[in-house]
Amino acid sequence: MTNYQTVAPDETQLRDGTIKLHGPEAFAGMRRAGRLAAENLDALAGRVVPGVTTQALDDFVREFTLDNGAVPATLGYRGYAHSCCISINHVVCHGIPSERTLKDGDIVNIDVTPLLDGWHGDSSRMFLVGDVPLKARRLVDVTYECLMLGVGQAKPGARLGDIGAAIQRHAEANRYGVVREFCGHGVGRLFHDAPEVVHAAKAGTGPEMVPGMFFTIEPMINLGKSPVKLLEDGWTAVTRDRSLSAQFEHTVGITEDGCEVFTLSPKGLDKPPY
Ligand code: MF3
Ligand code: CO
Ligand code: CO
16 A cells, blocks of 8 residues: 655655655755756766775765755765765675775766755766776666666656666666666655665556655666675675676656656766766
8 A cells, every 4th residue: 555645845754654745845945956966966077087086076075065055965874974875886886985096997876965955866877987898888878778768657647666667678678687676765855765666667566656756766787687795884785796787866756747857967967978
């Protein structure tokens, strides 16, 4: 059973399993938070280069976020001590910024979540470091296509499973594997809320999408069919066989006739090359 709850923009919201339905004021808040996430990723474009440390990129994300009147939602979230996640090559998600330097040929996901005036804008993009082999670039391209095919299914009356079905179909047509261990999520005043948005599913299943729903779509697609394992640090998720993994993420809101993508790049830099 799916429970929806219409919420006022300033109402305290609980992680009680209900799917929140928001009004125009909340859309305005999410538009601003989402835009800031996108602008932060735009500003990273020229900085993800060989030799830079992922900690330096995290410092940039923190400063950019604070300078724009927001707070990185990941900072202090369940003990996480950084302003973004940076996931290189075989890291599937939640890579922790460190003194490691990027090298020519790396593919890198940077995932930012500014919390602006109480609203979360959650988005990630892939970045190509220097010369990236065709095989890796293809994975990145197809992963972006998967995200946008999922976004294309986000409309009132459709089911959340339609999103996963579109993503899975495209990934598997390219002989890639869809990560099952992590999913998209409801978002808004809360960072991670109901519903779960899975990236592999049967069409016509799952909760119906209703105007006013906010959630992320964030497919992780692997070059192989390898299982995912968690490293000792409790955060870093990797492919067990070290095969490459890619991810893109948008935050969307369901409207009367489709969806609004809150995290689109104002500069059109939604995917590489930037
Ligand atoms: N931004 C991530 C997501 O897309 C969550 C990161 S939580 C952290 O849901 F603690 F790992 F940073
Ligand atoms: Co997310
Ligand atoms: Co994210």
